[in-house]
Amino acid sequence: xxxxxxxxxxxxxxxxxxxxxxxxxxxxxxxxxxxxxxxxxxxxxxxxxxxxxxxxxxxxxxxxxxxxxxxxxxxxxxxxxxxxxxxxxxxxxxxxxxxxxxxxxxxxxxxxxxxxxxxxxxxxxxxxxxxxxxxxxxxxxxxxxxxxxxxxxxxxxxxxxxxxxxxxxxxxxxxxxxxxxxxxxxxxxxxxxxxxxxxxxxxxxxxxxxxxxxxxxxxxxxxxxxxxxxxxxxxxxxxxxxxxxxxxxxxxxxxxxxxxxxxxxxxxxxxxxxxxxxxxxxxxxxxxxxxxxxxxxxxxxxxxxxxxxxxxxxxxxxxxxxxxx
Amino acid sequence: xxxxxxxxxxxxxxxxxxxxxxxxxxxxxxxxxxxxxxxxxxxxxxxxxxxxxxxxxxxxxxxxxxxxxxxxxxxxxxxxxxxxxxxxxxxxxxxxxxxxxxxxxxxxxxxxxxxxxxxxxxxxxxxxxxxxxxxxxxxxxxxxxxxxxxxxxxxxxxxxxxxxxxxxxxxxxxxxxxxxxxxxxxxxxxxxxxxxxxxxxxxxxxxxxxxxxxxxxxxxxxxxxxxxxxxxxxxxxxxxxxxxxxxxxxxxxxxxxxxxxxxxxxxxxxxxxxxxxxxxxxxxxxxxxxxxxxxxxxxxxxxxxxxxxxxxxxxxxxxxxxxxx
DNA sequence: CTGAAAGCGCTTACAG
DNA sequence: CTGAAAGCGCTTACAG
Numbered sequence: 001x002x003x004x005x006x007x008x009x010x011x012x013x014x015x016x017x018x019x020x021x022x023x024x025x026x027x028x029x030x031x032x033x034x035x036x037x038x039x040x041x042x043x044x045x046x047x048x049x050x051x052x053x054x055x056x057x058x059x060x061x062x063x064x065x066x067x068x069x070x071x072x073x074x075x076x077x078x079x080x081x082x083x084x085x086x087x088x089x090x091x092x093x094x095x096x097x098x099x100x101x102x103x104x105x106x107x108x109x110x111x112x113x114x115x116x117x118x119x120x121x122x123x124x125x126x127x128x129x130x131x132x133x134x135x136x137x138x139x140x141x142x143x144x145x146x147x148x149x150x151x152x153x154x155x156x157x158x159x160x161x162x163x164x165x166x167x168x169x170x171x172x173x174x175x176x177x178x179x180x181x182x183x184x185x186x187x188x189x190x191x192x193x194x195x196x197x198x199x200x201x202x203x204x205x206x207x208x209x210x211x212x213x214x215x216x217x218x219x220x221x222x223x224x225x226x227x228x229x230x231x232x233x234x235x236x237x238x239x240x241x242x243x244x245x246x247x248x249x250x251x252x253x254x255x256x257x258x259x260x261x262x263x264x265x266x267x268x269x270x271x272x273x274x275x276x277x278x279x280x281x282x283x284x285x286x287x288x289x290x291x292x293x294x295x296x297x298x299x300x301x302x303x304x305x306x307x308x309x310x311x312x313x314x315x316x317x318x319x320x321x322x323x324x325x
Numbered sequence: 326x327x328x329x330x331x332x333x334x335x336x337x338x339x340x341x342x343x344x345x346x347x348x349x350x351x352x353x354x355x356x357x358x359x360x361x362x363x364x365x366x367x368x369x370x371x372x373x374x375x376x377x378x379x380x381x382x383x384x385x386x387x388x389x390x391x392x393x394x395x396x397x398x399x400x401x402x403x404x405x406x407x408x409x410x411x412x413x414x415x416x417x418x419x420x421x422x423x424x425x426x427x428x429x430x431x432x433x434x435x436x437x438x439x440x441x442x443x444x445x446x447x448x449x450x451x452x453x454x455x456x457x458x459x460x461x462x463x464x465x466x467x468x469x470x471x472x473x474x475x476x477x478x479x480x481x482x483x484x485x486x487x488x489x490x491x492x493x494x495x496x497x498x499x500x501x502x503x504x505x506x507x508x509x510x511x512x513x514x515x516x517x518x519x520x521x522x523x524x525x526x527x528x529x530x531x532x533x534x535x536x537x538x539x540x541x542x543x544x545x546x547x548x549x550x551x552x553x554x555x556x557x558x559x560x561x562x563x564x565x566x567x568x569x570x571x572x573x574x575x576x577x578x579x580x581x582x583x584x585x586x587x588x589x590x591x592x593x594x595x596x597x598x599x600x601x602x603x604x605x606x607x608x609x610x611x612x613x614x615x616x617x618x619x620x621x622x623x624x625x626x627x628x629x630x631x632x633x634x635x636x637x638x639x640x641x642x643x644x645x646x647x648x649x650x
Numbered sequence: 651c652t653g654a655a656a657g658c659g660c661t662t663a664c665a666g
Numbered sequence: 667c668t669g670a671a672a673g674c675g676c677t678t679a680c681a682g
Binding site: 332335336339364365366368369370371372 | 674675676677
Binding site: 035037038039040041042044045050060061063066067069070073077082084085087089097100101103104105106121124208237241263264267269 | 360362363364365366367369370375385386388391392394395398402407409410412414422425426428429430431446449533562566588589592594
């Protein structure tokens with residue numbers, strides 16, 4: 001090296017201001033000449049910090065997560081943190097393996113996007129964790145996301161404002177907080193509009209195929225419906241596709257509304273009316289909170305909600321008087 | 326701990342067969358009781374290996390990559406390796422930062438999906454790297470992917486076999502090996518069918534919007550075209566959407582074919598005829614090769630290609646005699 | 651089959 | 667402002 005101790009090299013690199021300009025320059029010169037790069041493993045070992053945060057999600061291919069991820073990345077990069085992505089694929093075993101990264105020191109904290117509580121004992125104690133988008137039931141894990149109840153309420157109110165009365169709700173998968181929150185908002189708006197007797201929860205799910213199946217259910221059992229509010233965009237698209245295949249015109253004969261505003265919502269035909277979530281901001285906010293958490297700042301006890309909005313496109317319109325039957 | 330030295334604990338955990346059954350059991354019991362987990366940092370430092378491989382891609386949200394990623398993950402998990410995803414976002418600076426993980430020991434090797442050569446000096450020497458899907462120009466980095474020239478040739482032959490003669494090609498972005506390979510395959514098939522004078526390279530790109538713009542180009546300048554072979558699925562969908570907006574019926578008046586077989590290809594209306602790439606297998610194969618590379622086995626000097634196939638759906642049909650003008 | 655010991659490459663109180 | 671020294675938690679030749 002260039003005439004100084006390793007201690008000084010370390011100082012020059014980590015806190016340039018505490019060494020003299022002369023040594024600093026010498027060190028930087030030597031570094032760029034030799035192409036030196038600190039050994040992260042040694043650094044991690046000594047500091048007892050990995051400088052990495054773990055992002056746990058159920059399906060990396062789901063476009064819903066991409067903007068959240070880029071928000072997380074932006075903030076993490078600024079803070080000089082690496083992000084490690086763990087893909088559970090909905091499997092408990094994978095989830096457990098991924099959590100291992102928090103015990104063995106590969107990551108200092110985690111962002112949980114899969115809505116599952118870490119199994120007892122698997123979450124290392126005192127490790128900062130924040131849940132995003134999907135709340136974790138019965139836990140005090142800090143949360144960042146959209147107010148799903150409120151957003152579903154707004155969505156339903158929008159359909160009511162168009163003149164719809166028989167509005168069905170194609171609900172998400174069971175045992176999911178998103179499903180319950182969105183149904184609750186729908187039911188509240190219906191009740192408020194004096195439509196208690198029209199409240200109609202159709203079992204559905206979050207996939208395109210689920211939406212198709214739910215459409216057949218609607219056609220078979222609720223032929224008076226003039227609108228369907230679906231629990232997410234994917235299922236709304238499946239719903240529409242099936243209705244079209246059965247010869248119905250959306251929105252002329254039946255309106256369909258989604259939730260999420262995924263990238264594809266504006267490419268699908270008809271373009272989907274949906275609820276927009278501020279996904280990038282959600283990711284950023286969650287990462288910022290995790291940063292605070294890592295530096296032992298107190299966490300908010302109630303969930304942090306970011307603003308949502310109704311995006312009106314072409315899959316909804318005023319109802320025909322008679323319904324579509 | 327349970328009556329043995331740390332050396333023995335290490336041996337019991339890493340190579341259970343070289344310790345006596347008695348100590349092994351004692352160690353495992355103590356481990357599960359205390360919830361002990363090895364410190365990865367210390368392990369990395371001592372072994373001079375991170376047990377992590379770096380996957381570099383331009384856009385994590387692109388659904389094209391998801392199946393490749395899951396293939397990579399499957400093999401990596403079996404081999405007990407962690408994967409670290411680096412998202413370049415197409416930015417050189419990010420790319421450089423991501424490559425840093427190979428210098429500082431956070432990763433032992435890399436899988437390159439962004440088709441860019443690591444800038445001189447930024448790739449640590451002797452680090453195993455394999456390129457996937459998109460070849461890196463002028464480099465001897467081992468490659469795994471689809472034979473794009475051959476696949477484009479097959480796609481074009483399919484259109485020819487339907488009876489099309491005026492087949493345009495909406496080409497990918499400039500300076501990309503995929504673009505050149507696919508154009509070359511298209512041109513070869515056209516020439517072979519005696520249609521040299523019909524070879525028509527329309528500047529396009531890989532996005533939906535690029536496809537829409539290219540459609541206008543085709544309508545304005547090549548109104549005799551009865552089919553367009555697009556460089557990927559996204560642009561093919563944009564092409565179709567614009568043609569529909571202009572009042573044309575696909576495939577009746579004009580056939581459009583894509584490349585990749587992304588998940589959305591079968592949901593889009595009309596369902597897209599395209600070239601299927603064995604993305605999961607590509608990911609697996611690349612990861613397997615990287616494993617070999619890491620254990621110093623020799624790499625193949627020529628690219629490893631996995632099988633592609635033509636998926637016929639509803640965006641292509643026999644041409645009308647007259648073209649669509 | 652097991653233990654004592656060295657050392658991986660950093661960082662950081664402790665002196666000076 | 668800088669250096670010498672200790673120690674983070676492992677793994678692995680080396681003895682026995």
